[in-house]
Structures are given as structure tokens and as C-alpha cells.
Amino acid sequence: MYTRILKSGFAYFALVFGAGFVLGAIRVPFLVPRLGVRTAELIEMPFMLVAVVLSARFVVRRFALQGSRQAPMAAGLLALALLVAAELSLAALLQALSPGRYIATRDPVSGSVYLAMLVLFALLPFLLARRNA
Numbered sequence: 001m002y003t004r005i006l007k008s009g010f011a012y013f014a015l016v017f018g019a020g021f022v023l024g025a026i027r028v029p030f031l032v033p034r035l036g037v038r039t040a041e042l043i044e045m046p047f048m049l050v051a052v053v054l055s056a057r058f059v060v061r062r063f064a065l066q067g068s069r070q071a072p073m074a075a076g077l078l079a080l081a082l083l084v085a086a087e088l089s090l091a092a093l094l095q096a097l098s099p100g101r102y103i104a105t106r107d108p109v110s111g112s113v114y115l116a117m118l119v120l121f122a123l124l125p126f127l128l129a130r131r132n133a
Contacts, residue, residue, distance in 0.1 A: 001068070001070075001071060004063050004064070004065070004071060005071050005074045005075050005078065006078070007063060008059045008060075008062070008063035008065060008071070008072075008075040008125070009074070009075040009076070009077075009078030009079045009082070010078070010079075010082070011058075011059055011062070011063070012055055012056065012059045012075060012076070012079040012125065013078070013079040013082040013083055013086075015051070015055035015058065015059070016048075016051055016052055016055050016079070016083065016121065017082075017083060017086055019047075019048065019051035019055070020048060020051070023044050023047055023048060023051075024044075027040045027041070027043075027044050028040075031043060031044075037107055037110070038107045038109055038110045041107065041110035041113075041114070042109070042110050042113065045110075045113055045114075045117065048117060049117065049120075052117070052120065052121050052124060053124065056076075056121075056124040056125050056128050057128055059075065059125060060072060060125055060128045060129050060132065061132075063075070065125060065129045066129045066132045068129070069126070069129075069130070071129075072125035072126040072128070072129035072130075073123075073125070073126040075125050076121070076122040076123060076124065076125040076126055077122055079121070079122070079125075080118060080121060080122040083118070083121070084118070088102060
């Protein structure tokens with residue numbers, strides 16, 4: 001069971017992080033200069049929501065997480081930990097920001113939506129596995 005949790009958590013993280021990387025590569029150079037950070041991030045959120053839902057559905061089905069309560073929750077929490085670690089690491093490497101400074105520089109509106117998306121990201125494998133059980 002632990003192998004299944006690790007594989008599904010890493011896969012879920014990789015799929016969503018990859019989608020976020022691609023969308024960020026569009027958002028930062030094309031939308032931010034024209035619309036500002038807040039608007040650009042809020043425009044990106046529905047696309048990220050679709051990526052999160054599709055990724056969670058794929059992972060729940062691919063790794064057969066429907067039969068357990070612990071496995072999908074553990075996979076979601078592992079993926080969340082990996083995503084937060086990756087984001088904070090990139091902020092440190094690319095922008096020379098400490099975790100505290102990075103969080104402090106987030107826009108209050110789009111940052112709040114992002115926080116809600118992180119909670120949904122962590123819970124969605126569990127919610128989908130329960131629904132499909």
C-alpha cells in the first residue's frame with residue numbers, strides 16, 4: 001500500500017506541477033505585464049482547477065485508490081507537501097526569496113484563492129475516491 005501511495009502522490013504532484021509550470025510560462029511574460037499579477041493569477045486559476053480535477057481523477061483510477069480511505073488522503077497530502085516544497089524552492093532559487101518573504105509578497109486576493117486551491121488539491125483524491133467507491 002505504501003508504494004501505491006508514494007507513486008500516486010508523486011504522479012499527482014508531477015501532473016499538477018507540470019500544468020502549473022506551463023501555465024506560468026504563459027502567465028508571467030504575456031498576462032502579468034498587461035493585466036497585473038492579481039488579474040493574471042485569477043485568470044489562470046480556472047485552468048489550474050481543471051488540471052487539478054483531471055489529474056486527481058487520473059491518479060485515483062490509475063492507482064486504484066477507491067478501495068481505501070487512507071491511501072487517497074495520504075497521496076493528496078504527499079502531493080501537497082511536494083508542491084509546496086517545490087514552489088518555495090523555486091522562489092528561493094529564482095527570486096532569492098525566503099519562504100516567509102515569498103508568502104508575504106503574495107497578492108492578498110489571488111493568494112487567498114491559491115490557498116483554497118491548495119486545500120482542494122490535497123483533498124480531491126480522497127473526495128473522488130469516496131465518490132467512486
